[in-house]
Amino acid sequence: MTIAEILHQAKAELSARELDLNIAEIIIETRLGLTRSELWMSTSQELSLSEKAQFDSDFARYINGEPVQYILEVAPFYGRDFYVTPSVLIPRPETEELVYAAEKVIENNPNHVHRVLDVCTGSGIIPITLKAIFPSLDVSGSDISTEALEVAEENKKRLQTNVRLIHSDLVDFFQEKGEKFDLILANPPYIADHERAEMSDYVLDHEPDLALFAPNNGLAIYEQLIMNLPGLVDNIFWIGMEIGYTQGESVKKLFEKSFPQAEIIIQQDINGKDRIVICRKGLI
Known part of the structure; x- marks a missing residue:
């Protein structure tokens, strides 16, 4: 034929x-x-x-019912093809908006952004993309899933980007080492368990629960992560996190508690839904 x-x-x-x-x-x-x-x-x-x-x-x-990205083991993200398996989420267009926001900050502040961290990195799409755009940056990614990090390592090799990938429960590793960063990103699990009923079997049957769901109405990871971020930044910083569209005000309040002197912004995505919370001081 x-x-x-x-x-x-x-x-x-x-x-x-x-x-x-x-x-x-x-x-x-x-x-x-x-x-x-x-x-x-x-x-x-x-x-x-x-x-x-x-x-x-x-x-x-x-x-x-199997996602074509898992069948072909490839998914596009920000103009590049990434290796994916059922150990990691399939990249979403919304996450490209987080990367775009970070890219603009780096472009606008070349003398102040040198150290970048992506938490809950999964397949490594965020740190690898930023390292590919800005090769001189010191870029790290962390994840609690060793299976996800294996996928990220493969993407690092295929896309020839020297990103440091660390096995860590959120930022524990970096706290223990006393490391600091100028720019921090995260796309953590943020779906509440009660939202399962509204989700398609296409996602539930194939994508990893560990990367999708979080306790306390999907806010548990934000609570733990944001509480520990002040010790990871100096006086000038930019932090951006992807959120569920109903979580903007809740995540903003968490940032306000941990960073009372910073500017907190809720940014909407291309569909007009709350999608990114930005916490920044000195970087725009």
Whole structure:
């Protein structure tokens, strides 16, 4: 069968099931190492028996509810492809907005931002992206999950970025070492357990609970983390955290308690929902 014939059949099934019509193209172009334009110039090409068998296997897994990013072990983030497995979350567009905010701060303060830390780093998308953009920075990422850190190490190697990856319960390691940072980011678990009922099986069945859920209505990690951050910064700093869209005021109050002299801002995402809480002093 030609690529065109395979895509035609696949789209008919995807349409009948009301699934993403782009999935078949994504599978083929990823497995064959083609760009989207190269794929469309190759539609008359026939897949080999092994290539067709691989497509059938991938497509069946997707139809049965498995995320295509885990099937292909790749997910795009901020213009780069990252290795992902079920040990880590699939990167979300909202997290790109956190990276963008940090990128602008670094650009605006080249003489003041040298040491960057990403807490709950997962697959390493945040520190690796920032290190790739700003190679001279000293960038670290930490996570409590050794499985997640293995994925981050693979991404570090594939994207050739010298990021320091540390196994730590939040910032315990850095507190013990007396380390300080100019810029700190975090995208911690923030979903309340009672929200499971509103979530899709697509997420619940495949993505790691450890990276999704937190006690106390999803605020427990913020409470523990923010309480310990004052000792990790000097007098000039910028801290940015991704939040659930209902958590802005609660997380802001936690920052106000730990950083009474700092400016606290709730920033909305592209959809107009509260998404990032920024705590800053001296850096804009």
